[in-house]
Amino acid sequence: MPELETQLRALGEELAWPATPDLAAAVAAAPRRRAPRLRRPTRRALAAALAVLLLIPAAAVAFPGARDDVLEWLGLRDVEIRRVPAPPAGTRPELEADLGREVTLAQARREAGFDPALPPELGPPDRVRILGQRISLIYAPRPGLPALEGVDAGLILTESRGGIPGVYLQKLLLGGGKVERVRVRGRRGAFISGEHAYLYETPRGEVREDHPLLAGPTLVWVGGGRVHRLETTAPRAETLRIARSIEP
């Protein structure tokens, strides 16, 4: 064997690696997770909605009945919930770059293979980002749309196609949030405000984490075969009005 490789192997044997933690005990103590069985397209789309967003209220966690009610509404009763004391590494919402590459609207249409619906009153977005088949339309702060924390945006509308085949979900909860059922053009949705939690997704049965997203008050709904996620600090009524103005 060449000398350098020999030296490297010797180095590996001499290194003072950090002590291996007792993972066996930690893993044994962790609850089992299982992927939800998604039978109907609507459920798939809603699962994708939660994959795109994720927030569930601590209040709901404290009262399992309320939590189950919300999950039932979203069609995700069989999703496991895990409470964590703080966001896991990587779920800091500050960077807009987490929403993907910046592209033009035309590029986003071509790459994602669908035409994102625009809020009529806001018109074309100031910036567009794409991550996989998820398009984020970013609108700069303006009167009525105060800046979201950590980004130069007053409103972010993320759209992706519903119907991810096979979804593995995990919700990570923090304290002090609130989730309300809402209707957007007759479709089920959820308006989430307060503290945040995140969800991981794994399409096609792969086990991996999704990128974290920004985290302001958020409205999620499904319409026209797509999952919509609208994030803004505008008042709830204004947020709903904007959402309802969007043609599916």
Added chain:
Amino acid sequence: MTIEATDADLAARARSGDDRAFGMLVERHQTVAFRTAYVICGNAADAEDAAQDGFIKARAAMGRFREGAPFRPWLLTIVANEARNRRRAAGRRSALALRAAAEPVAPVPLPEAAALAGSERRELATALAALGPEHREVIALRYLLDLSEAECAAALGCRPGTVKSRLSRALGRLRLELEGARA
């Protein structure tokens, strides 16, 4: 005489829901999983999280594990993926901190390199730490952890052929670093 169960035996039992069998797989592979994550993350706390979550996700995914396939590369794929996610997140945090404090970000350290005895070993560790992450990782996985090429490929998310070519380039780069240090 006690005959130790093979990975294949344990994986087959774990697939059918035998948590004890999966626990034995964890005990058997937790060190290599943790160290693989450490090579990628560069710190023990993230490595521990990555390895632990990797095992938990592997357990949840055992139904998709192909019977007869080697368990360790499959596991390392999951753990390394978790580790890369954490490294990306740490990079984002570092970028933020950099903007806020205008301080340089420290390179990912080798494990306790300062504790090494012998100037040659220290020199080698220093040269290795100076490589870019792609080169440093493939060398660390292949030689420091003594993973097979197939296992390296699984951990790096590439083909075995790519491991060979990347290793070759990485070793060339390492030699240059050493020559520069000794010049």
